[in-house]
Amino acid sequence: MGQKKSSLREEGYTIERETESGVIATKDGVRFFIKKIEISTNAASISNMETLKTTSHPHVMSTKDSFEHQNTCYVVMDYCEGGTLAEKIRRRTDSPQEFEVLSWIVEICMALKSIHEKGLLHKNLTPQNIYLTEFGTLCLGGLWKIDRNSNLNTETHGVINYLAPEVFTQSRYDSKSEMWSVGCILYELCTQKLAFSAGTTVDLISKIRSGANPHLQDKWSSEFRELFSDMLNRDPNSRPTAWEILARPNTLRFLFRKSKTTTDHLQTQLYKLKAVADNLESVHQGATIGSLTGGVIGAVGGITSIVGIALAPFTLGTSLVVTAIGAGVGVAGGVTAGVSNITNIVNQSSDRKAVQSIIKEFNEKINAVALWLQEISNSLQIISRCCSSDMPNDEDSSLNARFGTKVGKSISELLQLLRVVSIGRIAAQASRAVRVAAAATSVLSALFVAADIFFIAMDAKEIRNMRQTEARSEIMKFVQSVRDASKELQQVLDEFKNIISIIPSLEDERELQWQDME
Numbered sequence: 001m002g003q004k005k006s007s008l009r010e011e012g013y014t015i016e017r018e019t020e021s022g023v024i025a026t027k028d029g030v031r032f033f034i035k036k037i038e039i040s041t042n043a044a045s046i047s048n049m050e051t052l053k054t055t056s057h058p059h060v061m062s063t064k065d066s067f068e069h070q071n072t073c074y075v076v077m078d079y080c081e082g083g084t085l086a087e088k089i090r091r092r093t094d095s096p097q098e099f100e101v102l103s104w105i106v107e108i109c110m111a112l113k114s115i116h117e118k119g120l121l122h123k124n125l126t127p128q129n130i131y132l133t134e135f136g137t138l139c140l141g142g143l144w145k146i147d148r149n150s151n152l153n154t155e156t157h158g159v160i161n162y163l164a165p166e167v168f169t170q171s172r173y174d175s176k177s178e179m180w181s182v183g184c185i186l187y188e189l190c191t192q193k194l195a196f197s198a199g200t201t202v203d204l205i206s207k208i209r210s211g212a213n214p215h216l217q218d219k220w221s222s223e224f225r226e227l228f229s230d231m232l233n234r235d236p237n238s239r240p241t242a243w244e245i246l247a248r249p250n251t252l253r254f255l256f257r258k259s260k261t262t263t264d265h266l267q268t269q270l271y272k273l274k275a276v277a278d279n280l281e282s283v284h285q286g287a288t289i290g291s292l293t294g295g296v297i298g299a300v301g302g303i304t305s306i307v308g309i310a311l312a313p314f315t316l317g318t319s320l321v322v323t324a325i326g327a328g329v330g331v332a333g334g335v336t337a338g339v340s341n342i343t344n345i346v347n348q349s350s351d352r353k354a355v356q357s358i359i360k361e362f363n364e365k366i367n368a369v370a371l372w373l374q375e376i377s378n379s380l381q382i383i384s385r386c387c388s389s390d391m392p393n394d395e396d397s398s399l400n401a402r403f404g405t406k407v408g409k410s411i412s413e414l415l416q417l418l419r420v421v422s423i424g425r426i427a428a429q430a431s432r433a434v435r436v437a438a439a440a441t442s443v444l445s446a447l448f449v450a451a452d453i454f455f456i457a458m459d460a461k462e463i464r465n466m467r468q469t470e471a472r473s474e475i476m477k478f479v480q481s482v483r484d485a486s487k488e489l490q491q492v493l494d495e496f497k498n499i500i501s502i503i504p505s506l507e508d509e510r511e512l513q514w515q516d517m518e
Contacts, residue, residue, distance in 0.1 A: 007069040008034065013076075021128070021142070024079060031079040032064065033141075036072055052143060055118070058368040059111040061131060061141040080139055082132030085185070089127055089192055098224055101189045102254050104130075104138050105227075106246065108182055110375060111140035113242040116175045123173070125181035126162050127188060135361045137368055160201065161194050165209045165234050176236040179245075183231025187214055195232070223250040247379035256503060259372045262365055263496045269358050270489055276355060277482040280475050352455035356448055363444040366492050370437035373499050377430035380503075384423050422502075429499040436495045440488055447485040454478035 008015060013025040013034065022035040053063045065076040082088075085104065108130065115122060122129075122142070129142025164180035166172040187195040195214050198204035213232050216225045227248065233239045245251060454474060 007072070007074065010069070011067055011074075033061075033077045033079045035075045035077070037075060038072060052115075052120075055114065057111065057114045058364065058371050059107045059138055059140060060114055061139040061143060063143070077141070077143075078139070080131035080141070081134035082136060084128055084141075085130040085132065085138070085189075086127035088132065089188060092192060096189060098220055099254065101186065102224065102251075103258065104189060105182065105186050106251055106254060106258075107138040108140065108185070109242040109245050109251075110371065111138075112175070112178055112182070113246065115140075115143075116178075116242060121173065121175065122178055124159060125178050125185070126159060127185055130185070133364060134357075135364055137364055160204055160208075161196055163208065164236065166236050168205050168209050172236070174236070175241060176239045179231055179239050179242065180236075183228055186228050186231065187216070190216055190220065221250075223248075243379075243382075246375055247382055252376055252379055255372045255376050256500070259369050259376070259496065260500050262369050263493055263500065266362060266365055266369075266489075267493055269362065270486060270493065273355070273358055273482060273489075274486050277479045277486070281479050352451065355451045355455070359444050359448045359451065362489060363441060363448075366437045366440060366489075366496075369496055370434045373433050373496065373503075374430045376503060377427050377499075381423055381427060426499065426503060429495070429502065433492075433495045433499055436492050440492050443485050443488045447481055450478060450481040 008023070008025055011027075013027045013032070016024045016026060016031070018024075022033055025032055025034050052060070053066070056062070061080065062078045063075060064078065067074055067076075112122065112125075122140070124142045126142070129140070131139045131141045133139060162181040162184045164173075164177040167177060184195040187193070191214075196204060196207050196211070198207055213229075213234075216228055220228075227245065227250070230238075230240050231245075246255075454477075
């Protein structure tokens, strides 16, 4: 422990607490999750972590940095405030809804598809290694054991319950083995019980190899139960891949609804952000230096009274701190040199947290929605190619071979919709949505900094030292930065709405009950 503290301290990290799988530490006010790996025994894993550093995916825990000390590698990753999926399962007191479980499974599959396409295997796929952000987005973690090797040590503690039969019968581990693990996680999410358990390791392995498979109750839809059954197919060759699961009709319908409801939610959040600017401008127009001193802004009261009106329905996130961002503060509006020293003051304004939490949520979810829409586009293209007119007439058997034994008919029905729309147009719009969402990241980063500086500037300790013209100037700078950013963000949401409008209707009556899931 002493060496670990010393090594992290040299790199500027302060340990907050240790967990079963790593360390929670802060640097420059930002919280990270850090994993320690022995280089001598994990050289391949460290090499693969370098590959993951270049991966930016909304559902893969981001690797920020890594450094070595005395034959030990420390891998620095984003910290997810929502905890692990295992903790979520343990704390659950009610039965989850199907859309909630499907949401997690879809996001796991998108993350696995991303690493499988890089030729990597997770090798430790359990609820303990799946994390949730403060806004509920799922992120695949536990990536310090990621590997390209198909060998696996079955004596790894805590993993056996999720291992596929072929690991024990053929010493084989590949991407299909990980889909078995996803099936085990799905069952645990639905029932809060392990899919396979026994008193001894020998009995557990025997159950996994040849015992009766668990089943879900009839309260779950037939498509959902079929998905679960296919994942736990003991023949790995008949088990679906991650991309095949994402191309299933029920998955596509879900992603379509999830994209639409999340876009609607972000539109509501953007209205709140715009309302902040409108309220602050009204304060600026009637403010006097007398009403600005002593922490009071305008006749309506302080910042809490003004901004709180717009943010009343918003649930405050955890404390947020400014990170080192390359984008210049001046892009989104900064402060004059005369008051630049206020950035060192700690401000606990709840409204500052709420505004910045909206910005942070936007940054996280616009990238996720862009990915979901692109995933829908990719799946529709694959289905269209599989069912193209130049293929043999045994279309259903071809579809069954790719997507499962019973889903060919559903995909054929979907194909009828695809024949009246332009797949190329959907693909082009999806690609554009991804680019626009990525471009908005710098805008959101600059607005985050501008909000932090503004709320500190409005702190009662500093505003009494500002002249009336300076105070008014700071209000209007921030107002303008919010409005400039809002225009950019509205363009992103308009792109999302546009592609959603041209995608053929993937919904049926069952999805109507999911409208309030976000």
